Amino acid sequence: xxxxxxxxxxxxxxxxxxxxxxxxxxxxxxxxxxxxxxxxxxxxxxxxxxxxxxxxxxxxxxxxxxxxxxxxxxxxxxxxxxxxxxxxxxxxxxxxxxxxxxxxxxxxxxxxxxxxxxxxxxxxxxxxxxxxxxxxxxxxxxxxxxxxxxxxxxxxxxxxxxxxxxxxxxxxxxxxxxxxx
Amino acid sequence: xxxxxxxxxxxxxxxxxxxxxxxxxxxxxxxxxxxxxxxxxxxxxxxxxxxxxxxxxxxxxxxxxxxxxxxxxxxxxxxxxxxxxxxxxxxxxxxxxxxxxxxxxxxxxxxxxxxxxxxxxxxxxxxxxxxxxxxxxxxxxxxxxxxxxxxxxxxxxxxxxxxxxxxxxxxxxxxxxxxxxxxxxxxxxxxxxxxxxxxxxxxxxxxxxxxxxxxxxxxxxxxxxxxxxxxxxxxxxxxxxxx
Amino acid sequence: xxxxxxxxxxxxxxxxxxxxxxxxxxxxxxxxxxxxxxxxxxxxxxxxxxxxxxxxxxxxxxxxxxxxxxxxxxxxxxxxxxxxxxxxxxxxxxxxxxxxxxxxxxxxxxxxxxxxxxxxxxxxxxxxxxxxxxxxxxxxxxxxxxxxxxxxxxxxxxxxxxxxxxxxxxxxxxxxxxxxxxxxxxxxxxxxxxxxxxxxxxxxxxxxxxxxxxxxxxxxxxxxxxxxxxxxxxxxxxxxxxxxxxxxxxxxxxxxxxxxxxxxxxxxxxxxxxxxxxxxxxxxxxxxxxxxxxxxxxxxxxxxxxxxxxxxxxxxxxxxxxxxxxxxxxxxxxxxxxxxxxxxxxxxxxxxxxxxxxxxxxxxxxxxxxxxxxxxxxxxxxxxxxxxxxxxxxxxxxxxxxxxxxxxxxxxxxxxxxxxxxxxxxxxxxxxxxxxxxxxxxxxxxxxxxxxxxxxxxxxxxx
Numbered sequence: 001x002x003x004x005x006x007x008x009x010x011x012x013x014x015x016x017x018x019x020x021x022x023x024x025x026x027x028x029x030x031x032x033x034x035x036x037x038x039x040x041x042x043x044x045x046x047x048x049x050x051x052x053x054x055x056x057x058x059x060x061x062x063x064x065x066x067x068x069x070x071x072x073x074x075x076x077x078x079x080x081x082x083x084x085x086x087x088x089x090x091x092x093x094x095x096x097x098x099x100x101x102x103x104x105x106x107x108x109x110x111x112x113x114x115x116x117x118x119x120x121x122x123x124x125x126x127x128x129x130x131x132x133x134x135x136x137x138x139x140x141x142x143x144x145x146x147x148x149x150x151x152x153x154x155x156x157x158x159x160x161x162x163x164x165x166x167x168x169x170x171x172x173x174x175x176x177x178x179x180x181x
Numbered sequence: 182x183x184x185x186x187x188x189x190x191x192x193x194x195x196x197x198x199x200x201x202x203x204x205x206x207x208x209x210x211x212x213x214x215x216x217x218x219x220x221x222x223x224x225x226x227x228x229x230x231x232x233x234x235x236x237x238x239x240x241x242x243x244x245x246x247x248x249x250x251x252x253x254x255x256x257x258x259x260x261x262x263x264x265x266x267x268x269x270x271x272x273x274x275x276x277x278x279x280x281x282x283x284x285x286x287x288x289x290x291x292x293x294x295x296x297x298x299x300x301x302x303x304x305x306x307x308x309x310x311x312x313x314x315x316x317x318x319x320x321x322x323x324x325x326x327x328x329x330x331x332x333x334x335x336x337x338x339x340x341x342x343x344x345x346x347x348x349x350x351x352x353x354x355x356x357x358x359x360x361x362x363x364x365x366x367x368x369x370x371x372x373x374x375x376x377x378x379x380x381x382x383x384x385x386x387x388x389x390x391x392x393x394x395x396x397x398x399x400x401x402x403x404x405x406x407x408x409x410x411x412x413x414x415x416x417x418x419x420x421x422x423x424x
Numbered sequence: 425x426x427x428x429x430x431x432x433x434x435x436x437x438x439x440x441x442x443x444x445x446x447x448x449x450x451x452x453x454x455x456x457x458x459x460x461x462x463x464x465x466x467x468x469x470x471x472x473x474x475x476x477x478x479x480x481x482x483x484x485x486x487x488x489x490x491x492x493x494x495x496x497x498x499x500x501x502x503x504x505x506x507x508x509x510x511x512x513x514x515x516x517x518x519x520x521x522x523x524x525x526x527x528x529x530x531x532x533x534x535x536x537x538x539x540x541x542x543x544x545x546x547x548x549x550x551x552x553x554x555x556x557x558x559x560x561x562x563x564x565x566x567x568x569x570x571x572x573x574x575x576x577x578x579x580x581x582x583x584x585x586x587x588x589x590x591x592x593x594x595x596x597x598x599x600x601x602x603x604x605x606x607x608x609x610x611x612x613x614x615x616x617x618x619x620x621x622x623x624x625x626x627x628x629x630x631x632x633x634x635x636x637x638x639x640x641x642x643x644x645x646x647x648x649x650x651x652x653x654x655x656x657x658x659x660x661x662x663x664x665x666x667x668x669x670x671x672x673x674x675x676x677x678x679x680x681x682x683x684x685x686x687x688x689x690x691x692x693x694x695x696x697x698x699x700x701x702x703x704x705x706x707x708x709x710x711x712x713x714x715x716x717x718x719x720x721x722x723x724x725x726x727x728x729x730x731x732x733x734x735x736x737x738x739x740x741x742x743x744x745x746x747x748x749x750x751x752x753x754x755x756x757x758x759x760x761x762x763x764x765x766x767x768x769x770x771x772x773x774x775x776x777x778x779x780x781x782x783x784x785x786x787x788x789x790x791x792x793x794x795x796x797x798x799x800x801x802x803x804x805x806x807x808x809x810x811x812x813x814x815x816x817x818x819x820x821x822x823x824x825x826x827x828x829x830x831x832x833x834x835x836x837x838x839x840x841x842x843x844x845x846x847x848x849x850x851x852x853x854x855x856x857x858x859x860x861x862x863x864x865x866x867x868x869x870x871x872x873x874x875x876x877x878x879x880x881x882x883x884x885x886x887x
């Protein structure tokens with residue numbers, strides 16, 4: 001018997017006669033929030049990421065200011081193209097979650113490859129206000145599972161030394177989020 | 182109201198004063214107290230040490246002894262939790278034993294539950310002019326979910342100064358046979374609990390379980406700390422006349 | 425599950441006794457567990473629907489386990505459709521053989537690893553080493569353990585038993601390029617790890633991971649992490665091999681909405697962990713292999729009470745709140761799964777044939793803090809008590825319990841025993857003999873009263 005068939009047979013035997021279970025979903029699937037942008041900004045800031053809230057028209061100038069003098073990968077335009085020597089990367093995102101201060105990249109247009117947002121030490125991410133959802137269930141519903149997804153909540157960090165959070169290990173040590181309103 | 186006292190084997194054998202206190206307290210509050218003489222032990226030690234068959238026999242004995250009483254009151258969070266939380270898992274669903282357990286379980290109360298939920302009293306008219314700290318004990322806290330019932334009762338005791346115990350919700354390290362099977366960890370937990378108690382400056386450590394108090398009290402006494410242990414019932418039974 | 429993990433050789437009480445005497449270890453564990461307790465309590469308290477999420481998490485896992493065969497077949501189809509290859513392993517040896525074969529087929533002799541309990545459980549690194557393949561751990565805590573030639577002592581933070589100055593010593597000793605003036609400041613230590621691993625990430629061709637979740641419906645695998653070493657391993661190498669226990673399955677994509685809330689808040693006490701990677705099949709030109717691991721899980725599944733342990737999402741909240749773990753430390757459990765969950769998982773996966781494994785169900789005061797903290801509501805005390813009934817008992821204990829049971833089963837016998845004790849009350853020594861000396865080593869015995877309650881009642885009340 002193949003390992004597959006044997007494991008499946010063992011499972012069948014183990015659960016024979018056991019009752020199935022209904023799944024109660026009484027948790028919140030959305031959350032009332034008057035100010036999603038404000039909550040998102042506050043929660044991103046809690047991770048010690050840098051947050052800017054700006055009218056859409058001012059965003060390009062802000063990006064120019066932030067990237068001046070740095071070798072930046074720009075997935076959508078002319079930027080530095082060598083991953084290993086790049087100083088940073090500028091991307092957009094697919095969804096952002098206010099309650100947890102999370103940005104999610106699906107690596108579609110404007111978001112670069114997974115490596116491009118990982119290897120450089122500095123990540124600037126532009127979030128449109130209409131991309132911000134209240135909580136995790138809303139984000140999961142908006143995302144396409146077939147795409148590779150990277151959920152980012154603050155800069156790279158570790159809790160491995162005495163269980164205290166320390167920012168800056170292998171991923172980008174500086175995360176700067178521009179919320180475009 | 183007619184109440185059956187389930188004294189528990191530990192209290193019966195080692196802490197009769199707690200039983201006498203429950204009797205005097207309940208009578209003061211207008212209850213008629215009965216002590217079914219055939220009672221013995223809830224079976225917790227056997228079940229929790231891995232001797233299920235013996236435990237099941239004792240559980241059956243318990244359900245026979247206490248069948249038909251309007252209320253069964255136990256001055257032990259741990260033994261009450263055993264009956265309420267663990268008995269239903271001991272019998273086969275649909276069996277006669279399961280029916281007997283389902284019949285008796287809803288009428289078994291830990292003392293502070295009975296006072297607050299059934300008799301609806303918080304001020305039991307007690308007087309105890311001492312500095313007291315309260316250890317909630319695991320099975321009262323996480324098994325029975327007694328919450329603040331015991332401390333509400335203590336707060337109404339005249340003359341009593343209740344001081345909060347740091348790390349109160351942490352286990353004292355008794356755990357029944359755990360105390361002798363894992364003596365090093367049990368003693369380490371007991372030592373930390375003792376340190377927290379001494380930090381409060383209390384004269385008396387109170388709890389709703391004499392088994393935990395026996396462990397903590399044994400440690401306090403070995404260290405010659407001078408802090409006394411008292412069961413909740415004994416404080417609630419104290420009156421000005423008796424002082 | 426292999427039993428060659430030798431954190432310590434004795435049974436749990438003996439291992440714990442040694443650990444309790446190590447004041448540095450006690451201090452490290454106390455500090456770390458109390459820090460994380462506070463953080464967890466605060467982020468769990470933020471969610472008004474925590475209990476509802478917990479109920480959903482429990483039910484999703486139970487439903488999955490009940491239909492595990494069906495969902496595994498669905499997962500296999502989804503992963504295969506997305507360009508991945510699925511392998512099945514009955515036990516550790518078979519899983520190790522599969523992984524070694526896959527690595528060899530790439531022609532590589534080095535692999536990078538993302539922290540994974542499953543690969544620790546099957547001792548994959550040792551198996552690969554025997555085949556001439558070197559596995560490099562990349563998680564900071566795993567790195568500390570690997571460099572220190574040590575054993576993991578915690579599910580989430582395997583080096584929890586080490587404090588910052590001990591970590592500095594290990595780095596100075598074992599990292600070739602680390603500067604002599606390295607301080608024990610945590611950011612400096614993190615920086616040292618970053619530099620140490622950077623080149624290896626960029627040149628590695630094969631990575632091995634586990635997964636926190638697998639979604640049957642879509643074939644998606646999910647890894648939660650903090651440092652970015654996971655992303656490095658999952659993203660940069662050409663070949664990715666994931667070894668995952670069969671119980672890590674979720675039926676639907678939507679189910680992630682529950683677990684992505686339960687897990688980070690329970691484990692690191694954060695609203696969300698810094699990085700979560702999700703991938704479905706072969707992505708961005710990678711080659712992807714999934715090894716599904718049984719290794720005793722189907723035996724656990726067959727146990728009506730014990731099977732709830734398979735709901736575990738390895739958050740380690742139960743370790744962090746456990747008063748026994750806090751004092752004994754992880755090594756005392758002699759397994760990659762320490763703490764309360766280890767005390768119910770290890771004896772089920774390995775059996776209770778050894779002295780150590782038979783002692784694990786007793787490594788608990790049954791205080792219930794673990795059950796309360798568990799995000800999928802595993803009733804750990806219930807499983808412990810059930811395992812105790814199945815554990816081997818010594819002849820002396822059996823005899824003692826039998827006598828106690830006989831006395832307690834009849835009130836007249838009990839009354840006679842009480843009266844006998846009363847007669848001997850003045851003779852009870854300060855230090856008790858035999859196994860009861862464990863009590864009197866640190867505590868006084870209560871005085872035996874002049875009469876039992878029942879005799880007092882009989883004398884005064886029975887009119």
